[in-house]
Amino acid sequence: MPSMLEVSELTHTYPGQQAHTAIGGVSFEVTAGQLTCIVGPSGCGKSTLLRCIASLVTPTAGQVRLRGQPVRGVPEDLAVVFQDYGRSLFPWMSVRGNVEFPLRSRSVPRARRRELALSTLERVGLSGAEDKYPWQLSGGMQQRVAIARALACEPALLLMDEPFASVDAQTRFELEDLLLRVRAEQDTTILLVTHDIDESVYLGDRVLVLSKSPATVLADVAVELGQQRDQISTRESELFVRLRGEIARTLRNAPQNRGEGDHDEAGEDEEPGEVDSSGEDRADEPALAGSDSTGSERGSTE
């Protein structure tokens, strides 16, 4: 299998008075078609890692290669599904408008855009909802729209940042199975970040276990559960139970890189809704109306 993604010695330190090293030299490789889960404790820098790979954040050191080419700027054949669907979808666009939006910037002709959007929406189980607006849909359905938007771009690499962390357990199972199904159909390479060990084992071909910040790769666990997985029987299987135990033990027994105070520093942890805003706010918004609106929106994350 050819290599899709190569991350070598990636390090990222958030600048500031209390400079905070989120990632401390992470290296791994993802082959094409693989679904890799990255699991790690809250605040370990998983999201930062994902953002570095997507070039949304420029890493302090290290390199990211996509199909052998060093990544500079946000790569075109990349799509991202964020945790916070409510804020990542555009409320003034219909469901179809949201799915078509990235395609418009990629100069996909109108008829083809429509076709792609409708077929992708059908695949995520949203036929008939194309003319609705995101806020008219339930949380799970909104995240389906976000997944459809990413898939419609036919990305070489799909990045997912805790995509199912903000939906209820039942919906979560449905969305996990949906992901496995579309992935089997489209053969997309997927890198999924989660803090849920069970989810990482259930979804992944492989699980990368990250330490507390500054994040390093603690273990690289192959998940040989086969392509067909079932929410009940897979989770009961001996291998599943053994793997999740193994990962949990790895995380618990990991040497402490830093003190307990890690969390508070620079505020760059993985808690829902906090990750993205803090970085952006500091970067270019001197804070006036901006701080006000992010504050109120943050509250409505669930």
Add this chain to the structure above:
Amino acid sequence: MSEVITPSRTRRWRGGLTASASQLGVLAACVLLWQLATVGVQSPFFPTPVRIITEMWQLWFSGGLGTLFLTEAAFEDVLPSVGRLLLGWLLAALVGIVLGMLLGRSGNALAYVGPLLSFARSIPPPALLPVFMVLFSIGFTLQLVTITFGCLWPVLLNSADGARSVDPVKAETARAFGISRAHWFVSVVLPAALPKIFAGLRISLSLALIMMVISELVGASNGLGHAMMLARDQFDYERLWAGIVLLGILGYLLNTALSAVERGVLRAVPR
């Protein structure tokens, strides 16, 4: 499969009706008081509202069907004023929205020009009229510049503020999907900034009315401001009052129209 939340139309409609009925009642009561007071005072400087309205009618709205009841004087006094007002305001809106959105998303640029903007905004535009009179010959250009300058700042500052307040997650999403600059501004920043933009437009519309009158007081050969100057010079206080009342009505109608546009646009662009 989904819950659509729309407040009951009928209830809102009925609420609107009762509100406007009581509003009309208050208005009628005030006009009645005004009538009684002016009848009592019998001052030539304070004609009764009935006489003012009669004067307005005779002066501007007693024309034929062919001119939509507008008299020749209306074409001389009212229409040029409304034309200048709208043109100056639209010009300010265009420049203010485009420049404001660019400034709002440019990170440091706003920080650099911020004090400059505050300075420019703080100058009462009428104070600049003598300067404009030197720069532009008295006439249409002077009026347009005065109105546009007065209207520009609220739109610009509000647009910048609105553009800045784009949700960081949406900004990151747009970057991650490689959204082009044009699409980013038109389809993300503009819709997100619309409520603030409209707030700015509303403020500047009332400023436009003020600036229109002021510019016509000094540099015009027609228009409402000019007509009111003449009326004052001729001690024709009924005509002067007719102008004042017409300005009030004009401001009310413009604001109502803009509110209707705002409601329509914000409904078509939900958030």
